[in-house]
Amino acid sequence: MDALASSPLGWLCAGVTALFGVTALCTAQRSPMDKANVLLWSLLPALLGLLCLALLGAAGGLVVFLATCLISSTYLGGQILLPVGDKAVLVTGSDTGIGHALAKYLDSLGFVVFAGVLDKDGPGAEELQRSCSGRLSLLQLDVTNATQVKEAYLKVSEKVQSTGLWGVVNNAGILGFPADGELLPMSNYRQCMEVNFFGAVELSKTFLPLLRKSQGRLVNMSSMAGGIPLPRYAAYGASKAALSMFSGVMRQELSKWGIKVAAIHPSGFRTGIQGTSDLWDKQEKELMENLPADTRQAYGEDYLQGLRSYLLHMPTCCDPDLSPVLGDVLHALLARRPHGLYTPGKGAYLLLCIFCCFPLWCYDFIISKMLSAEPVPREQRTSEDESKNL
Numbered sequence: 001m002d003a004l005a006s007s008p009l010g011w012l013c014a015g016v017t018a019l020f021g022v023t024a025l026c027t028a029q030r031s032p033m034d035k036a037n038v039l040l041w042s043l044l045p046a047l048l049g050l051l052c053l054a055l056l057g058a059a060g061g062l063v064v065f066l067a068t069c070l071i072s073s074t075y076l077g078g079q080i081l082l083p084v085g086d087k088a089v090l091v092t093g094s095d096t097g098i099g100h101a102l103a104k105y106l107d108s109l110g111f112v113v114f115a116g117v118l119d120k121d122g123p124g125a126e127e128l129q130r131s132c133s134g135r136l137s138l139l140q141l142d143v144t145n146a147t148q149v150k151e152a153y154l155k156v157s158e159k160v161q162s163t164g165l166w167g168v169v170n171n172a173g174i175l176g177f178p179a180d181g182e183l184l185p186m187s188n189y190r191q192c193m194e195v196n197f198f199g200a201v202e203l204s205k206t207f208l209p210l211l212r213k214s215q216g217r218l219v220n221m222s223s224m225a226g227g228i229p230l231p232r233y234a235a236y237g238a239s240k241a242a243l244s245m246f247s248g249v250m251r252q253e254l255s256k257w258g259i260k261v262a263a264i265h266p267s268g269f270r271t272g273i274q275g276t277s278d279l280w281d282k283q284e285k286e287l288m289e290n291l292p293a294d295t296r297q298a299y300g301e302d303y304l305q306g307l308r309s310y311l312l313h314m315p316t317c318c319d320p321d322l323s324p325v326l327g328d329v330l331h332a333l334l335a336r337r338p339h340g341l342y343t344p345g346k347g348a349y350l351l352l353c354i355f356c357c358f359p360l361w362c363y364d365f366i367i368s369k370m371l372s373a374e375p376v377p378r379e380q381r382t383s384e385d386e387s388k389n390l
C-alpha cells in the first residue's frame with residue numbers, strides 16, 4: 001500500500017478521483033441533483049479501490065478502481081439534468097394530487113408552469129394561484145373537451161412565442177370504481193378511455209407542434225395497472241395500457257424530431273384519485289342499476305356491498321409522500337438521457353419484473369396470494385369462507 005501511495009500510479013488514481021468529484025459536483029451545482037448522492041458516487045471508485053488494494057494488492061485495486069470509475073460515470077451521466085432556465089411546461093389535471101404537487105414543485109424550481117385545471121374556480125386552482133410564483137398560469141382545461149384543448153393551445157402558444165414549450169405532462173386521469181370487470185358498467189369503461197386515453201392523445205396531438213420546435217419532452221402519467229394486469233382495474237388498467245402503448249410508439253416515432261417521450265407507471269400514492277364517498281355512492285348506484293339479476297345473485301349482496309370497503313382501505317396502503325413521482329417526472333423532463341419508463345412507488349418495479357420475466361402462471365399465483373384476504377362471491381363460497389365472511 002505504501003508503495004502505491006508514493007508511486008506515480010497512486011497519484012494518478014488520486015488525481016482522477018479528485019477530477020471526477022469536482023466535475024460531478026460542478027455539474028450538480030448547476031442542475032437540481034441530490035448533492036450527497038453525487039458525492040457518494042464520485043468517491044465510490046476511490047473507496048472501493050483502496051479496499052481492494054488492501055485485500056487484493058495493486059493490480060486488483062487498480063482493476064476495481066477503473067471498473068467502478070466506469071460504472072459511476074455512467075450512473076452520474078444518466079443523472080445529469082439540463083438547466084431549468086426559462087423552460088415552460090404544461091401539466092394537466094393540476095386541481096389535486098400528483099398534478100397539483102407537480103405544478104408547485106416545478107414552479108419552485110423556476111419553470112414557467114402552465115397548470116391545466118378541470119375547474120378554474122375550484123379550490124385547487126385557487127391554492128396554486130395563491131402559493132405559486134407569478135410565472136405560473138392557470139388554464140381551464142378539461143382534456144375531454146376539444147374546445148378547451150384548442151383554447152389552451154392558443155393561450156400557451158401566444159405566451160411562449162419566444163421561448164417555446166419544453167414539456168407536456170399528461171397527468172389528468174380518473175380511476176373510476178375499482179370492481180370486478182364483469183360488474184363494471186360500460187359507462188365506466190368509456191369514461192376511463194375518454195379521460196385517460198383519448199384526452200391524453202388529443203392533448204398531445206394538439207401540442208406536438210410546439211414541442212417539435214423546442215425538441216422537448218412528452219411525459220405520460222400512466223399507471224402500474226397499465227403495465228401489468230391487476231384485479232379490479234379492468235377499465236382503468238385497459239385505458240392506461242392503451243396510453244402506455246401509445247407512448248411507446250410515440251417514443252419511437254418522435255425520436256426523429258428530437259422529442260423524447262417517457263411514461264411513468266406509479267404504484268399507490270395517496271391523492272384525490274381514491275374519490276369521495278359521494279362519488280362512490282354515485283358509482284355504486286350506477287353499477288347496481290346495470291347489473292343483470294343472475295349476476296347479482298351469483299356474487300351476492302354482501303360481496304357487492306363490500307366493493308367499496310376496498311376504496312375505504314386504499315389510502316392506508318398508499319404512500320402520502322409524492323416525492324418519488326415528482327423526482328421521476330423531473331428526470332423525464334430534464335435528464336439528458338431520460339428513461340422510456342419510470343416505476344415510482346412500492347412494488348411497481350418488482351411486480352413488473354415478475355410479470356415480464358417469469359411465466360404468467362407464476363405472476364398470477366403471486367397476485368392471488370397477495371389478494372387472498374379478498375371477499376369471495378356467494379356462489380363460490382365454501383363453508384369455511386362462510387364462517388370467515390360472517
Ligand SMILES: NC(=O)c1ccc[n+]([C@@H]2O[C@H](COP(=O)([O-])OP(=O)(O)OC[C@H]3O[C@@H](n4cnc5c(N)ncnc54)[C@H](OP(=O)(O)O)[C@@H]3O)[C@@H](O)[C@H]2O)c1
Binds near residue numbers: 118267273274
Ligand atoms: N395516485 C396513485 O396512486 C396513482 C397511481 C398510478 C397512476 N396514477 C395516475 O397519476 C395521475 C394523477 O393522479 P392523482 O393520483 O394525482 O389523482 P387526482 O388527485 O384525482 O388527480 C387527477 C386530476 O385530474 C383531474 N381531471 C379529471 N378528469 C379530468 C379531465 N377530463 N380533464 C382535466 N383534468 C381532469 C382531476 O380533477 P378533479 O379532482 O376535479 O376531478 C384531478 O385534479 C392520473 O393519471 C393517475 O391515473 C396515480
Ligand SMILES: *[C@@H]1O[C@H](CO)[C@@H](O)[C@H](O)[C@H]1NC(C)=O
Binds near residue numbers: 145
Ligand atoms: C367545452 O368547453 C366549452 C368552453 O369552455 C364550453 O362552452 C362547453 O360547454 C364545453 N363542452 C362540454 C361538453 O363540456
Ligand SMILES: *[C@@H]1O[C@H](CO)[C@@H](O)[C@H](O)[C@H]1NC(C)=O
Binds near residue numbers: 201202219243262
Ligand atoms: C403520451 O401519450 C400520447 C397519447 O396517448 C402520445 O401522443 C404521446 O406521445 C405520449 N407521450 C409520452 C411521453 O409518452
